[in-house]
Amino acid sequence: MMVHNLISTILITGENIGVTVSLAVIFGGLAWLMYRSIKGREVDRRVIFLFIFVAVATPIIFTITFEFKATPIVRALYDKIESLPENSTVLLSYDFDPAMAPEVQPMANALTRHCLAKGHKIVYMCLFATGQGQLERTFREVIRPEFADKVDGIDYVNLGYKAGNEGVLNVIITDFQKMFPTDVNTVPYDSIPIFNNIKSCKDLDFIVSIGGGRPGIKEWILFVGDPGDIPIAAGVAAVVAPQLYPYYPNQLLGLLGGVKGAAEYENTLKDNYPRFENSDTPAIKMMGPQTLAHIVIMLFIIIGNILYFREKRLGKHK
Amino acid sequence: MKRQLPFVLVFIFGAFMVFQYFVPHESSEWVYEFLLDWITIIGIFALALGIYSLYHVSVEKIKFKRENWPYSYVTLIGLFLMVVFGFTGRVGDAWGMYPVFVLTLVAFLMLLIQTTIATNKTLWLGLCAVSLVVAVAIGLFDDTWTINFMTQEGLRNSMFVNFFDYILIPILSTMFSLLAFFIASAAYRAFRARNLLATLLLIAALIVMLRFNPYMPFGLPALMADTSNWLMNVPNLAAQRAIVIGIGLGIVATALKVILGIERGYMGKG
Numbered sequence: 001m002m003v004h005n006l007i008s009t010i011l012i013t014g015e016n017i018g019v020t021v022s023l024a025v026i027f028g029g030l031a032w033l034m035y036r037s038i039k040g041r042e043v044d045r046r047v048i049f050l051f052i053f054v055a056v057a058t059p060i061i062f063t064i065t066f067e068f069k070a071t072p073i074v075r076a077l078y079d080k081i082e083s084l085p086e087n088s089t090v091l092l093s094y095d096f097d098p099a100m101a102p103e104v105q106p107m108a109n110a111l112t113r114h115c116l117a118k119g120h121k122i123v124y125m126c127l128f129a130t131g132q133g134q135l136e137r138t139f140r141e142v143i144r145p146e147f148a149d150k151v152d153g154i155d156y157v158n159l160g161y162k163a164g165n166e167g168v169l170n171v172i173i174t175d176f177q178k179m180f181p182t183d184v185n186t187v188p189y190d191s192i193p194i195f196n197n198i199k200s201c202k203d204l205d206f207i208v209s210i211g212g213g214r215p216g217i218k219e220w221i222l223f224v225g226d227p228g229d230i231p232i233a234a235g236v237a238a239v240v241a242p243q244l245y246p247y248y249p250n251q252l253l254g255l256l257g258g259v260k261g262a263a264e265y266e267n268t269l270k271d272n273y274p275r276f277e278n279s280d281t282p283a284i285k286m287m288g289p290q291t292l293a294h295i296v297i298m299l300f301i302i303i304g305n306i307l308y309f310r311e312k313r314l315g316k317h318k
Numbered sequence: 319m320k321r322q323l324p325f326v327l328v329f330i331f332g333a334f335m336v337f338q339y340f341v342p343h344e345s346s347e348w349v350y351e352f353l354l355d356w357i358t359i360i361g362i363f364a365l366a367l368g369i370y371s372l373y374h375v376s377v378e379k380i381k382f383k384r385e386n387w388p389y390s391y392v393t394l395i396g397l398f399l400m401v402v403f404g405f406t407g408r409v410g411d412a413w414g415m416y417p418v419f420v421l422t423l424v425a426f427l428m429l430l431i432q433t434t435i436a437t438n439k440t441l442w443l444g445l446c447a448v449s450l451v452v453a454v455a456i457g458l459f460d461d462t463w464t465i466n467f468m469t470q471e472g473l474r475n476s477m478f479v480n481f482f483d484y485i486l487i488p489i490l491s492t493m494f495s496l497l498a499f500f501i502a503s504a505a506y507r508a509f510r511a512r513n514l515l516a517t518l519l520l521i522a523a524l525i526v527m528l529r530f531n532p533y534m535p536f537g538l539p540a541l542m543a544d545t546s547n548w549l550m551n552v553p554n555l556a557a558q559r560a561i562v563i564g565i566g567l568g569i570v571a572t573a574l575k576v577i578l579g580i581e582r583g584y585m586g587k588g
Contacts, residue, residue: 045503052502071547098482099490129365133482136473160470163365167357174351179358184470245550246559293498294527300506301520308510 022058026051026292030299037307040314048300055296059288066287070264077233077254078114078268080206086119088205089198093220094124094131094138095211100237101134106262106283107235108134108210109142110269116147116155117273121194123204125159125180127168127215132161132184146279152185153192160184165215169223173201202228212237217244221251235261263287325579332577372397381435394431398424403478407466414462420477422453522549 029051033043058064070078081090092111096104115122124135135158143150150156159180162168171179176198177189189195197203201224209217209232217234225232231253234244238258248255256265262283270276331353338346376390402420429446436442457463466472473479511517529539529546575581 043506045506048503048506049499052499056498071543097490098487099494101487102491102494130486132470132473133479133486136479137483162358163361164358165361167354167361170354170357171351174347178351178355184473186469242550242554243558245555246562293502297502297505298524298527300502301509301524304506305510305520308512 019058019062019064022054022062026054026058026296030296030303034299034303034306037303038310040307040310042307043300043303051296051300052293055292056289059292060285063285064288064292065284066263066291068260068264068267068284068287070268071261073248073255073257074261074264075254075268076249077208077235077256078265080231080233080253081111081114081118081120084118084120084205087121089121089123089194089203090115091123091125091201091204091207093207093209093211094126094135095128095209095216096134096213096237097128097130098134100212101137102282102286103237103258103262104210104212104235105134105137106259106281106286107256107265108138109280110262110265110283111208111210111235112138112142113146113276113279114265114269114273116143116150117275120205121154122156123159123194123198124156126161127165127219128211128213129161129163131211135160141280153183153187153194155194157192157194158184166219166223169201169215169219173224173228176200200228201230204230206230207232208235209233210235212240216240217247217252221247225251259283259286259290321585324585325582329577329579332573336577369397377431377435380431391428395424395428398427400478400481403475403481404472405465405467406463407472407475409462409464412462415456415460416463419453419456419460419463422449422456425449426453522553525549 033047037043084090092108092115094108112122124138126132126135139158143156147155152158160183162179164171164179168179176195180189182188183192201207207220207224207230209220211217211234217232217236220232220234224230232251233254234252235256236244236258238260241255241257241261244252244255244257256262263281263286266281266283270279270281334349335353338350372393376393378384379387379390399420402423406416406420408414408416426446426449429442429449433439433442433446466475505523509516509520509523511520525542526546526549529542572581576584
């Protein structure tokens, strides 16, 4: 039924013959494999790889996108930023490397858009050395082209990377300047207007850690959020998200988990801010490949179980 | 004494950090913050040590022609290129002799390594000297480049950015994305309803995956989303809490063992 709905939607809209042909190939192939499994034939792993490749490539080549409604855990983060009064100071920590970037960079960019559009000030920093490069991407892809009127040092500041992992957090909970005497452009801390009323993390209105590795959100909660009673939220890779549920909602106000969380956030932002109607939404685009790949994986699980029960019936499994 | 001194230091500072947490006095805070500075210093030294270790392992691999040794050249060239691009940059839009300068500098460093490991040292030393002379000559007489040693301007160097964006990011993303293929293959083989627990795992996995899917009939998406949220918020939460508390207690026990000198693995020997 689900597959039928997917195919019929594509056929009815008739927008793209490439999508139709690709889906026909994928699901036709899977139906054939299912028939073979009923006959007791195993599926070679190279065939699985081929199907996953086609399932991921088709929505990228022919562009299949979906609309997503924000789940409560994503909505909580969005609402928190919405509810902060104008000129609040939000810290965005880029605690990730390029490997995680496809999942979490869209979150970082969407959060930047939201904060700046709402009139908040942003303090950027990173606990990963390679986070600095990712931070530069946000400046290049979002701030400079979309918020050219925002001024470095007044509306946002880039503190960059500092070695020391949780040691950095242990210091900035009491004194920012001690750890960051200057920003990345070597502007002294005292000369940066954004820090006029900020001495430590305790003076920030909100902190969002984006990443999924270590040091990351757990360290932010342990060393900053809990001791300083500072509201914290996170955007993390999908594999890490389930581990963070124990912290929600008391120690973690909201959570964006993987591409799905990022897509929900992008969608909510687009719905509520017309100025972002034409902004780049990589997470929404990535949901196409992810959704189709999930369907293929689910069908392979079903095929595997058909084979298993067939063999069990024939007494091959004890 | 050589082994006892580290144990004494670990005991003193470990015990101090435990008691300091419960003493909210100004002096106690000051000592705590002073000790935290050491973490930053150690962190920076650890980075330097990591870079040296990468260099040392790669050179050893080339020297003794261990398995896949040619790739160590790629590692070293990549390391030196990023360092040079990070600390230098073009002035304005003109390229001038900047690319030649970078290449000769990297060539000099590579030839220097080759000189230390080669048997015919004279030839490599000669090439090394030539590349150094060319690099120094360009460095002195060409004004299309600058050094960014004290600022982070190097991070905006177009070549640094291009290497990061178009080489490092795709390589790491590719490695990460390969997981999709292996997960699919593993799911096909492992997710089988062999017993009750495996069946529960299978059903939970299907529900969580289905919640992503917008193509479901009869209001099923809402049902799947609710069920999936319940799975994440109740069974998953309970299991994760148990794990977190278990890890926490384990960390406390291990920390105590380290402070009291029972656990000595960090010294390299048990």
